[in-house]
Each structure stands twice: as structure tokens, then as C-alpha cells.
Amino acid sequence: MAKEKKHPRPKAEPPKGFRDYFGAEVTERQHMLEKIAEVYRLHGFDPLETSAVETVEALGKFLPDVDRPNEGVFAFEEDDTWLALRYDLTAPLARVAAQYRNDLPFPYRRYAMGPVWRNEKPGPGRFRQFYQCDADTVGAPSVAADAEICGMLADTLEAVGIPRGDYIVRVNNRKVLNGVLEVAGLAGEDKDAERGIVLRAIDKLDRLGEAGVRALLGKGREDESGDFTKGAGLGDAQADVIMGFMDAKRADGPATVARLRELVTGSAIGLDGVTELETIASLLAAQGYGPDRIVIDPSVVRGLGYYTGPVFEAELTFEILDEKGRPRQFGSVAGGGRYDDLVKRFTGQEVPATGVSIGVDRLLAALRAKGRLTGETQGPVIVTVMDRDRMADYQAMAATLRQAGIRAEVYLGNPKNFGNQLKYADKRRSPVAVIQGGDEAARGVVQLKDLILGAKLAEEATLEEWKSQPAQIEVPLTDLVEETRKLLDRHQ
Amino acid sequence: MAKEKKHPRPKAEPPKGFRDYFGAEVTERQHMLEKIAEVYRLHGFDPLETSAVETVEALGKFLPDVDRPNEGVFAFEEDDTWLALRYDLTAPLARVAAQYRNDLPFPYRRYAMGPVWRNEKPGPGRFRQFYQCDADTVGAPSVAADAEICGMLADTLEAVGIPRGDYIVRVNNRKVLNGVLEVAGLAGEDKDAERGIVLRAIDKLDRLGEAGVRALLGKGREDESGDFTKGAGLGDAQADVIMGFMDAKRADGPATVARLRELVTGSAIGLDGVTELETIASLLAAQGYGPDRIVIDPSVVRGLGYYTGPVFEAELTFEILDEKGRPRQFGSVAGGGRYDDLVKRFTGQEVPATGVSIGVDRLLAALRAKGRLTGETQGPVIVTVMDRDRMADYQAMAATLRQAGIRAEVYLGNPKNFGNQLKYADKRRSPVAVIQGGDEAARGVVQLKDLILGAKLAEEATLEEWKSQPAQIEVPLTDLVEETRKLLDRHQ
Numbered sequence: 001m002a003k004e005k006k007h008p009r010p011k012a013e014p015p016k017g018f019r020d021y022f023g024a025e026v027t028e029r030q031h032m033l034e035k036i037a038e039v040y041r042l043h044g045f046d047p048l049e050t051s052a053v054e055t056v057e058a059l060g061k062f063l064p065d066v067d068r069p070n071e072g073v074f075a076f077e078e079d080d081t082w083l084a085l086r087y088d089l090t091a092p093l094a095r096v097a098a099q100y101r102n103d104l105p106f107p108y109r110r111y112a113m114g115p116v117w118r119n120e121k122p123g124p125g126r127f128r129q130f131y132q133c134d135a136d137t138v139g140a141p142s143v144a145a146d147a148e149i150c151g152m153l154a155d156t157l158e159a160v161g162i163p164r165g166d167y168i169v170r171v172n173n174r175k176v177l178n179g180v181l182e183v184a185g186l187a188g189e190d191k192d193a194e195r196g197i198v199l200r201a202i203d204k205l206d207r208l209g210e211a212g213v214r215a216l217l218g219k220g221r222e223d224e225s226g227d228f229t230k231g232a233g234l235g236d237a238q239a240d241v242i243m244g245f246m247d248a249k250r251a252d253g254p255a256t257v258a259r260l261r262e263l264v265t266g267s268a269i270g271l272d273g274v275t276e277l278e279t280i281a282s283l284l285a286a287q288g289y290g291p292d293r294i295v296i297d298p299s300v301v302r303g304l305g306y307y308t309g310p311v312f313e314a315e316l317t318f319e320i321l322d323e324k325g326r327p328r329q330f331g332s333v334a335g336g337g338r339y340d341d342l343v344k345r346f347t348g349q350e351v352p353a354t355g356v357s358i359g360v361d362r363l364l365a366a367l368r369a370k371g372r373l374t375g376e377t378q379g380p381v382i383v384t385v386m387d388r389d390r391m392a393d394y395q396a397m398a399a400t401l402r403q404a405g406i407r408a409e410v411y412l413g414n415p416k417n418f419g420n421q422l423k424y425a426d427k428r429r430s431p432v433a434v435i436q437g438g439d440e441a442a443r444g445v446v447q448l449k450d451l452i453l454g455a456k457l458a459e460e461a462t463l464e465e466w467k468s469q470p471a472q473i474e475v476p477l478t479d480l481v482e483e484t485r486k487l488l489d490r491h492q
Numbered sequence: 493m494a495k496e497k498k499h500p501r502p503k504a505e506p507p508k509g510f511r512d513y514f515g516a517e518v519t520e521r522q523h524m525l526e527k528i529a530e531v532y533r534l535h536g537f538d539p540l541e542t543s544a545v546e547t548v549e550a551l552g553k554f555l556p557d558v559d560r561p562n563e564g565v566f567a568f569e570e571d572d573t574w575l576a577l578r579y580d581l582t583a584p585l586a587r588v589a590a591q592y593r594n595d596l597p598f599p600y601r602r603y604a605m606g607p608v609w610r611n612e613k614p615g616p617g618r619f620r621q622f623y624q625c626d627a628d629t630v631g632a633p634s635v636a637a638d639a640e641i642c643g644m645l646a647d648t649l650e651a652v653g654i655p656r657g658d659y660i661v662r663v664n665n666r667k668v669l670n671g672v673l674e675v676a677g678l679a680g681e682d683k684d685a686e687r688g689i690v691l692r693a694i695d696k697l698d699r700l701g702e703a704g705v706r707a708l709l710g711k712g713r714e715d716e717s718g719d720f721t722k723g724a725g726l727g728d729a730q731a732d733v734i735m736g737f738m739d740a741k742r743a744d745g746p747a748t749v750a751r752l753r754e755l756v757t758g759s760a761i762g763l764d765g766v767t768e769l770e771t772i773a774s775l776l777a778a779q780g781y782g783p784d785r786i787v788i789d790p791s792v793v794r795g796l797g798y799y800t801g802p803v804f805e806a807e808l809t810f811e812i813l814d815e816k817g818r819p820r821q822f823g824s825v826a827g828g829g830r831y832d833d834l835v836k837r838f839t840g841q842e843v844p845a846t847g848v849s850i851g852v853d854r855l856l857a858a859l860r861a862k863g864r865l866t867g868e869t870q871g872p873v874i875v876t877v878m879d880r881d882r883m884a885d886y887q888a889m890a891a892t893l894r895q896a897g898i899r900a901e902v903y904l905g906n907p908k909n910f911g912n913q914l915k916y917a918d919k920r921r922s923p924v925a926v927i928q929g930g931d932e933a934a935r936g937v938v939q940l941k942d943l944i945l946g947a948k949l950a951e952e953a954t955l956e957e958w959k960s961q962p963a964q965i966e967v968p969l970t971d972l973v974e975e976t977r978k979l980l981d982r983h984q
Contacts, residue, residue, distance in 0.1 A: 010549040012590035012838040015575050018543035020588055026539035042894050044872035044901030044920075047518035051510035051621045052544060052577075052607065053566070057502040074545070074575075076568035078611065083507050083566075085544075096512055098504035105919035107904045115544065119570070129543045140904035144883045148902070151891075286884035287891050346504040380536035391636045392778035399643075399779050402534050409536030410640070412599045412632035427597035428536075 017122030018129055024375045029364055032160050033113050033133055036358060039156045040111040040135045043148070048110040050092040052117075056082040058095045060345055074119050074128075085117035089134040089357065090342065097138045097353070098346030106139035113360070124323060125365070134336075136355025138343065143276045146310040146338055146354045147283040153314050153334055153356050154293045160363060161372050162316065167333075170297035171312045173277050174337070176260055177202075177245065177301060179270015183263065184234070184241040197232040202246060202301045206331070210243070217242055248298040253281045256296045273309070280310060302335055310354065311337030320369040330366050334358040379428035381408040381484060385415035386437040393441070397434060397480060404481040406488070408434075425451055432487050434480070445474050448483055452491045509614030510621055516867045521856055524652050525605050525625055528850060531648045532603040532627045535640070540602040542584040544609075548574040550587045552837055566611050566620075577609035581626040581849065582834065589630045589845070590838030598631035605852070616815065617857070626828075628847025630835065635768045638802040638830055638846045639775040645806050645826055645848050646785045652855060653864050654808065659825075662789035663804045665769050666829070668752055669694075669737065669793060671762015675755065676726070676733040689724040690734060694793045697738060698823070709734055740790040745773045748788045765801070772802060794827055802846065803829030812861040822858050826850040871920030872899040873976060877907035878929040885933070889926060889972060896973040898980070900926075917943055924979050926972070936969050940976060944983045 014020060021029070037047070056075055075084040086092050089112045097108060113133040122128055135152065137145045150169050157167045177199075181187065186194055201208075201216035208216070215221035217239040220231035234242070245263055250256040257278050264270025277296055284294050302311045316330040336356030343351035367373045383398045385391065394410045401408035411421045425433050435447040454471040475483040506512060513521070529539070548567055567576040578584050581604045589600060605625040614620055627644065629637045642661050649659045669691075673679065678686055693700075693708035700708070707713035709731040712723035726734070737755055742748040749770050756762025769788055776786050794803045808822040828848030835843035859865045875890045877883065886902045893900035903913045917925050927939040946963040967975040 009840065010552060010587075010838055011547070012550065012587050013547075014543055014550075014587070015545055015547050015573065016571070018545055020543070020591075021541040023538045023540075026541045042897070042899050044874075044899060046515045046869075046871075048515075049513040049518045051506055051512070053507055053510055053609070053621065055503070055505075055507050058504065058506075060502060074568060074570070076566060078566070079508070081507065095502075095504050095506070099512075105916055107916075109901065117545070129545065137904060141906070142883070142904060144887065144902065145904045148887065148904070283884050283887060287887055346502055348501065377538075382536075391634070392775050395636065395640065395775060395779055405534070407534050407536060409601065410636065412629060412634060412637045412640070414633070424597055424599075 015128075017120075017127055019127055024373075024377045027377065028373050028375070029131065029360060032360055032364060033131070035160050036133045036156050036360070037111060037113065039152060039159050040133075043109070043135070043152050045109040045111040045135050048093070048096060048112050049114065050086070050089075050096060050112070052085055052115070053083050054086050054092055054095065056084045058346075059084055059086065059091045072119050074117050087118050088116050089114070089132050090136065090339070090355065093134075093136055093138070093355075094342040094353070095346065097343045097351060101343075101347065101351075107145070108138040109135070110138075111135045127361075131360040132357050133360050134355055134357045136336075136353060138353040139351060140354070141340075141352040143279050143310060143338075144283055145352075146276075146312075147280045149336065149354055149356050150280065150294055150312050151284055151287055151289050153312070153336075153358075154289060156358065157314060157334075157363075161367055162363075164293060166318050167293075167314055167316050169294040169312055169314045170300045171277065171280060171294060171310060172296065172298055172300040173273040173310050174301070174307045175269050175273025175276065175309055176264060176298065177273075179264035179267035179273055180241060180245040182267040182270060183265070184238040186234075186238070194232045194234070197230070198234075198242060199301055201232065202242070202299070205246060205299055213246070214239060214243065246299045249296070252291060253296050256298070257281070260298060276310060302337055306339045306342055307337040308340045309338035311335070312356070314358075316366050318370065320366070330369070332359075333363045333366060376429065379407075379425070379430040381406055381432045381434060381488075382421070382425040382428065382430045383408060383410045383434040384418065384421045384425075385411050386418070386435065387441075388415055390441065393436070397436075397446070397477075400480060401434075401484060404485070406481065406484060422449075422451075426455075431491060432484055434484070436477075440474070444477050446477050446480060448473050448475060448487060450487050450490065507620075509612075509619055511619055516865075516869045519869065520865050520867070521623065521852060524852060524856060525623070527652050528625045528648050528852070529603060529605065531644060531651050532625075535601070535627070535644050537601040537603040537627050540585070540588060540604050541606065542578070542581075542588060542604070544577055544607070545575050546578055546584055546587065548576045550838075551576055551578065551583045564611050566609050579610050580608050581606070581624050582628065582831070582847065585626075585628055585630070585847075586834035586845070587838065589835045589843060593835075593839065593843075599637070600630040601627070602630075603627045619853075623852040624849050625852050626847055626849045628828075628845060630845040631843060632846070633832075633844040635771050635802060635830075636775060637844075638768075638804075639772045641828065641846055641848050642772065642786055642804050643776055643779055643781050645804070645828075645850075646781060648850065649806060649826075649855075653859055654855075656785060658810050659785075659806055659808050661786040661804055661806045662792045663769065663772060663786060663802060664788070664790055664792040665765040665802050666793070666799045667761050667765025667768065667801055668756060668790065669765075671756035671759035671765055672733060672737045674759040674762060675757070676730045678726075678730070686724040686726070689722070690726075691793055693724065694734070694738060694791070697791055702735070705738070706731055706735065738791045741788075745783060745788050748790070749773070752790060768802060794829055798831045798834055799829040800832040801830035803827070804848070806850075808858050810862065812858070822861065824851075825855045825858060868921065870899075871917070871922040872901045873924045873926060873980075874913070874917040874920065874922045875900060875902045875926040876910070876913045876917075877903050878910070878927065879933075880907055882933065885928070889928070889938070889969075892972060893926075893976060896977070898973065898976060914941075914943075918947075923983060924976055926976070928969075932966070937966050938969050938972060940965050940967060940979060942979045942982065 073084040073087050075082055115129050116132050117129050150171055154169050181195055201213045205213050212221055216231045217234045218231050220229055222228045248259045250259050257274060260274045300311055300313045313332050314334040315332050319327040320330050322328050334356055338354040340352045381401055383394045385394055398408045398410045431452050433449040433451055440446055449472045457471055565576040565579050567574055607621050608624050609621050642663055646661050673687055693705045697705050704713055708723050709726045710723050712721055714720045740751045742751050752766050792803055792805045805824050806826040807824050811819040812822050814820050826848055830846040832844045873893055875886045877886055890900045890902045923944050925941040925943055932938055941964045949963055
């Protein structure tokens with residue numbers, strides 16, 4: 001008992017909010033990452049891989065939710081330095097751009113892919129580790145860089161299997177929002193807190209609706225659980241300006257731009273932002289990205305505090321069924337924008353930067369929800385073991401198949417019960433089993449069992465079909481590769 | 493000043509022992525991981541990806557260096573649970589095999605790849621995050637599984653570009669070592685500590701030589717820095733048995749096996765181990781893996797405490813130059829073995845398992861040292877900007893090139909100084925620059941500058957060569973793709 005207590009059995013489970021990925025889940029993600037990287041690379045972006053761990057100092061205070069500065073990360077202290085797992089791929093890029101500023105080519109176009117970690121409350125479909133795939137251009141002040149990223153984002157979505165019409169890239173500009181805030185009387189350093197609340201309120205329009213946002217702009221809002229969120233304390237006239245901004249989208253780009261220009265009248269930064277939006281729209285139009293793919297949409301603000309100019313978001317527009325079977329829009333799968341101050345934190349010098357982050361796991365979920373990824377893969381050919389002492393022969397058969405490029409393995413469990421070997425082959429989704437007992441060995445032949453056909457026949461075949469399509473054939477050992485390939489080709 | 497103090501500039505550097513990977517460093521590693529996965533997959537292994545974070549409880553005490561149980565990892569506490577970054581891919585596999593024991597097909601063949609983290613003192617070329625690529629078979633008690641892994645390891649090394657003759661897979665068996673320890677009077681639970689010291693001493697033979705190991709088997713050893721390592725306290729006769737074991741390698745496998753059988757006479761487990769080695773050797777021989785690729789070598793013990801049967805190690809046999817320019821053997825790049833007790837920790841039931849881990853970063857370093865990886869990649873075609881107002885035209889040219897599959901981008905820095913644009917193209921290793929000023933635009937042409945030829949001519953050309961091979965040509969804009977491709981093909 002004392003010994004049991006000293007070494008209690010550990011629980012066989014991952015930490016809360018983490019999960020494991022098996023088989024096709026892994027290869028489908030890898031495949032998607034490669035497709036995305038290919039588009040990024042084609043646009044001139046070079047790969048960068050930083051480590052999972054950064055100093056908390058380098059990560060800075062730019063956390064996804066500005067309500068909780070310096071929370072939201074997994075942090076630990078080593079040698080008197082606080083380290084943390086990266087929560088995105090942007091903060092490490094800012095560090096790299098500063099560290100290697102004398103060696104890198106500028107503008108520096110880089111892409112990065114890999115997991116990021118968020119110390120947030122896990123929920124259904126919400127994990128603490130997930131993949132991002134980012135592309136950023138550091139050192140390009142012109143909005144041509146932003147336009148390029150938006151166009152590339154559209155190309156990328158199509159490359160991974162989201163057809164045109166099933167997505168929309170929406171573009172806005174923080175400067176326009178700042179102009180609107182100025183017009184609403186919320187300029188000035190002393191209004192920092194109010195601006196933060198307004199920003200987050202706008203970002204929640206989808207979820208809370210107009211009334212909810214209006215409450216947050218005013219006195220505040222009590223949610224269903226009874227929790228109260230403090231509002232920005234704006235008067236009705238001020239709130240009207242903000243609400244008007246969110247509602248500024250018109251039938252086409254030029255009309256929206258015209259409406260925005262009205263709204264920011266009198267604000268220099270606001271007008272600057274509107275002009276930038278116009279430039280982006282015309283650059284994209286010249287390359288053939290029409291409003292079926294990219295639109296100006298004032299309701300996009302992005303939650304992050306560090307954006308300084310254009311912001312954009314890609315949304316999937318098709319409906320899926322939620323956990324309760326209700327249809328809903330899939331929503332955002334990527335976003336980004338211009339952040340001209342992130343590198344400055346390190347160097348003190350202005351370094352313009354813009355980029356996009358694709359939520360790879362969400363994108364995979366979308367393709368699965370639409371049935372465009374099956375999550376299934378074919379298993380290997382299984383060489384069964386009829387005679388334990390002839391393991392070397394079975395291994396040689398598997399090796400022969402592999403040399404011909406056919407995925408194959410020898411059954412390595414306890415071979416006593418042959419039924420278990422076929423059950424294993426079934427569980428592995430194996431297409432073919434190779435069988436050779438002593439009798440077959442003496443005659444120099446093997447049995448090939450077509451497991452896919454066998455399963456199909458067992459389910460639905462008539463007697464005639466059984467006879468005409470033998471699911472098991474005997475072939476000379478010397479024809480092992482050729483005959484196996486024939487069976488595999490049957491089910492291509 | 494007060495404000496400066498509140499927000500001091502963060503240092504732009506990664507934490508100690510971590511580093512960044514750029515461009516070809518990333519793609520070459522990715523390429524190697526894919527090659528390895530392809531071989532693993534061909535052998536019937538399925539991918540598994542666990543998260544970077546595990547509970548410390550699940551990781552257990554099986555740390556790489558048994559001197560420091562429960563150290564060596566990056567750990568942090570969340571919600572009253574201690575979590576840590578995985579230090580290898582084996583411990584998470586053991587957890588998964590236990591957790592999903594009713595759902596997975598057994599034997600479960602899985603491969604995994606990704607970074608692991610070690611909280612160890614960093615040194616030159618020694619980082620705290622590095623890549624492993626593992627394959628393991630869980631639930632296969634037969635040494636046929638070990639033999640398969642050894643053969644697959646040889647195949648893998650050849651697949652990533654290590655030719656036969658440049659590597660050797662060395663195989664041993666812990667049971668033989670245990671037999672030797674028994675013969676030397678070191679059996680029994682009360683001898684745990686001594687056995688640990690002996691194990692680690694043998695593992696250091698390469699580094700410390702025979703005298704150093706003998707010192708560790710006896711009273712202990714003082715290293716160059718004056719640090720003293722306590723020895724196992726064996727008498728001379730006992731030490732002779734151990735040293736005889738390390739020296740048991742003979743001219744060929746059968747002779748080595750015969751010598752080992754002598755050494756373990758009287759030990760049942762030792763004899764069992766020798767028989768297993770014989771079986772592995774004959775299975776491998778039947779598949780054509782001769783002693784030029786895989787040999788029995790009693791000096792291989794592997795540092796990890798958890799191995800219970802066959803152990804193996806792949807070593808590169810060619811020489812490279814060390815930091816001081818002296819030739820040395822490159823050494824170990826992969827290792828593994830049988831660990832039948834790791835899953836049992838969770839379930840209480842015996843689950844046999846065996847596998848291999850490839851040190852991907854070391855393997856990459858080896859290929860680079862041999863000049864088999866260049867670390868260089870060609871940059872994109874650069875469309876230069878002669879006229880800032882015609883950005884849309886330049887973007888359209890880049891888009892046209894990309895649609896034809898040619899990597900291309902528009903220069904997005906400040907276009908004022910044309911020399912800077914060409915310097916940028918040079919830094920990006922760009923093969924071709926596209927140039928179109930107002931005059932060319934009016935005539936519907938572009939200039940294509942062959943940057944590779946240009947650089948070569950500038951270095952070494954005679955006047956005649958300059959004339960006969962123009963590094964810059966004028967072509968119709970409509971021929972942009974075709975003519976660019978011609979220039980790219982010149983340098984394939």
C-alpha cells in the first residue's frame with residue numbers, strides 16, 4: 001500500500017484544453033499548411049521558424065484581449081527570466097525584425113506556420129494549442145502591401161479548397177475608425193479606456209447584435225449569466241456616430257467610401273484612412289479581385305489593440321450546422337492588418353508592417369463540415385503470419401512490396417488467432433491481406449484477399465456477384481507485386 | 493524619464509538556448525521530415541500529433557538523465573496541475589497508448605514529428621528546442637518488431653541522403669547487459685544505484701575512453717574542471733566483467749554472439765538477450781540488411797533507464813571538422829529500443845513497445861557539414877517600381893507571372909532610389925528583375941534583367957562575353973511570362 005501511494009498511477013489524459021490528432025487529421029493539416037505555404041512562397045515570402053518559447057519581455061503586453069494585459073499566456077520563470085509560450089506568430093516576428101534589422105532584406109516578407117498557445121478557458125472546439133499560418137511584410141509603408149496581402153488571402157483560400165463565392169475578405173481601416181471616434185469626441189489620451197471599450201463593443205456586433213453594442217457604448221450591459229460589462233458611457237449623439245459607422249456599408253465600394261468620407265468630415269486621420277481604403281480597392285480591382293471576393297466593410301475592426309491602419313478579415317459565407325443542429329454561418333477563418341508600432345517597441349524606430357494570420361484548424365473544421373475532407377485514409381497491405389517460425393519470409397514479402405512503393409507491413413501481434421489478424425487489417429482500413437501457410441509456401445504461391453471488395457460483398461452482394469468477383473485469389477509468389485497492385489487499382 | 497522607466501525597451505533576442513531558423517533552414521528540415529515520414533508511412537506507420545504540453549504526472553520520472561528525476565523539463569503550474577513541455581515523443585505516446593487502448597488498432601504503429609524541449613544548459617550547437625521524428629510499435633512483443641525498426645532506420649537514413657557506407661546501425665540488448673551485471677554480482681534491487689552508474693559509465697565510453705570508464709566503475713572520476721563523479725565502487729574482478737562486455741565485439745555477428753554467450757553463462761536473462769540478438773540478426777539478414785548496414789555491438793547501451801530489451805543506435809561514420817578544425821566522426825543521429833514498461837505506468841498492464849527517434853537537427857547538420865545541403869534558395873522575380881503612381885500595373889505584372897507558376901513580387905520599399913531596389917533583389921537572390929519606366933510603358937515593353945548572369949559577368953566576363961550574352965533584354969509586355977521563363981531556364 002505504501003508503495004502504491006508513493007507511485008500512484010498517472011491519469012492517461014492530456015492537460016485540459018489540449019488534444020491529440022490522429023492519422024488523417026495530421027496529414028490533412030500538413031497538406032493544408034503546404035498548400036498555404038506554396039501560395040505565400042509564390043508571392044515572394046520566405047519561411048521563418050522561431051521557437052515556441054519567447055521572453056515575456058519580448059512578447060510584450062500585446063495580448064489578444066486587452067482586458068487582461070500579461071495574462072492569457074503560459075508563462076514560467078527560468079534563470080530569473082520570465083518565459084512564455086508564444087500566443088501568436090506576430091510578436092515573435094516583431095522581435096526577429098528588430099534583432100536582425102541589419103541583416104534581413106527589407107521589406108522583409110516572411111511566412112511562418114506552427115502551433116500557438118493561449119491560456120484561456122477551454123470550451124467545445126476551443127483549444128489552448130492551435131495552428132496558425134501567417135504572412136507578413138515588414139518595412140513596407142505603402143498600402144500596396146496591405147492590398148497584396150488581401151489578394152493573397154483570397155488566392156490562399158481558393159488554393160485550400162474554398163471556392164469563390166464561399167468566402168469574402170472584408171477590409172476596413174483603423175484610421176477611419178479613429179476619425180469616427182474623433183468626430184464622436186473620443187480623441188485624446190484621456191479617452192484611452194473609452195476607446196478600448198468602443199473597439200471591443202464593435203467587434204462583438206455579430207454576437208451581441210445592435211442593441212447589445214449600443215448598451216456597451218452607453219452605460220453597460222448585463223449578459224444572460226447576470227455578469228455586468230461596464231460600458232463606454234457615451235451619450236446618445238456620440239453612440240449614434242459610432243452606430244452609423246458600423247452601418248456605413250453600402251451597395252458597392254465607391255458608395256461605402258463616399259458614406260465614410262461624410263462620417264469623418266473634419267478628421268484628418270479619418271480622411272487619410274478613407275483615401276487608403278480607396279487606394280486598396282483600386283489596386284485590387286486592377287488585379288481582378290472584384291467585390292465577389294474582397295469588399296470594404298466598416299464593421300470589421302479586429303479585436304487586437306495594435307492595429308494602426310488597414311484591417312481585414314476572411315469569412316466563410318456558407319452555412320454549417322452548429323452543435324445543436326441549427327444552421328449558422330461558419331464565420332471568420334483569417335484576419336490581419338497593419339501594425340506600424342510593434343517593431344518600434346524594440347528599436348525606438350518606426351517600422352511599418354502588415355500581415356495576415358490564417359486559423360488553420362478552423363479552416364480544416366470548415367472543410368470537414370462541408371464534407372470536403374473525409375478524415376479517412378487507406379491502410380497498408382497486411383502480410384499475415386500463419387507460421388510464426390517463418391517470420392523472415394513474411395518480412396521479405398513486405399519488403400518486396402515496399403520496394404515497389406506499396407505501403408505494407410507484417411502483422412506483429414500474437415499470430416495465434418487468424419481472425420484477430422483480419423480484424424486488425426479491418427481496423428487499419430487495409431485494402432489487401434497477404435496469406436501464406438505451409439501448403440502455399442511449398443507450392444510457391446500466396447493468397448491475396450481483397451478486403452475492400454470482401455467487405456462490400458459481405459454487405460450487399462448476390463450469389464452471382466460472389467462467384468463472379470472472387471475476393472480472394474491465389475497467385476505465384478513471384479507475381480506478388482503485380483497482383484497486389486491490380487487489386488489496389490480496383491479501388492482507386 | 494519616469495515614463496521610460498515604466499516601459500523600458502525589451503531586448504530583441506530569443507531566450508537563452510533557443511534560436512530562429514530562416515529560409516532554407518526551414519524548408520530543408522521540412523523536406524527531411526517529409527522524406528522520413530514517407531519511409532515510416534510505407535512501413536505501415538500512421539501519424540499521431542500530441543500537444544507540446546503534457547501533465548508532469550503523465551510525463552513521469554522517465555527523464556533523459558536519471559541523475560535528475562523530474563528536472564530537465566520546462567514546467568509550470570495551471571489550475572493546481574503541474575504541466576510541462578514534452579522532452580521527447582515517447583512519453584506522450586505511452587500516454588496516448590494507455591488513453592486510447594480500447595480504440596486503437598494493436599499493434600499500434602505510429603510516427604510523430606515535432607519539436608521537443610529540454611531544460612538543460614545550452615552550449616555550442618546544443619539547443620533547448622530541437623526536432624525529433626519517431627516511429628514506434630506498441631503492442632508487439634516479438635523482436636521481429638525491433639528488427640523491423642532497425643531495418644527501417646537504415647532505409648530512412650538512405651532516403652534522406654546518407655549513402656550506404658556512411659552510416660551504421662548498431663544493435664545491442666539490455667537483457668545481455670543485465671546478464672553481465674548479474675554475473676558481475678550486481679543483480680538485486682539493492683544494487684539499483686550501482687547499476688545506474690555502470691549504465692551511464694558504459695554510455696560514456698566514446699567520450700571518456702577505457703580508463704575514464706574504468707574509473708567510474710571503481711571509485712570515481714575527476715574531470716578536467718575538477719568536478720568529481722562518484723563511481724560504482726566495483727572491485728577489479730567485477731570491473732573486468734563489465735569491461736569485457738564492452739570489448740565483446742568480434743569480427744562478425746556470429747562471433748560476437750558466441751562471445752556474449754560466454755560472458756553471460758549462468759544468467760537466464762542474459763542468455764535470453766543473446767538469443768534475441770541472434771533472432772534480430774537473422775531476420776535482418778533474410779531481408780538483405782548485411783553488416784555493412786546493421787551490426788551487433790555490445791558497447792551500445794543508450795542512456796535512458798527505461799529500455800528493457802533490444803537497443804539500437806545509428807551513427808554516421810564519416811568524418812567532419814569540429815569547431816577547431818580537427819577531423820572527428822560525426823557520431824549518433826538516431827537511437828531507440830524496446831521499453832516494455834512505459835505504458836504499464838498508466839494501466840498496470842504490460843504493454844510491449846519498441847521504437848526509434850531520429851535527431852532531425854543533427855542529421856541536417858551532418859548533411860550540411862558534408863555539403864549535401866546548400867542552405868541556399870533562389871529568390872522571387874522582382875518587379876521594380878519606376879513610377880509610384882503605376883503600382884497597379886506592376887502588381888498586375890507580378891500577378892501574371894504568379895499565375896504562370898513563377899515566384900514573383902513587386903518591390904514594396906521606398907522606390908525613390910532605384911539602386912536600392914536592385915540591392916534588395918540581390919539580397920533576396922532574385923534571378924530576374926522586371927523594369928518598366930514611362931517610356932517602356934508607352935511602347936508596351938518591359939526590360940528583363942538577368943541578375944544571376946549579370947553578377948557572373950561583372951565578376952569574370954571578357955568584353956566579348958559581355959556583348960554576346962546580354963544580361964538585360966527588352967521584350968514585349970505580352971511576352972513577359974515566356975521571356976522570363978527563358979531567363980530562369982538558363983540557370984536551372
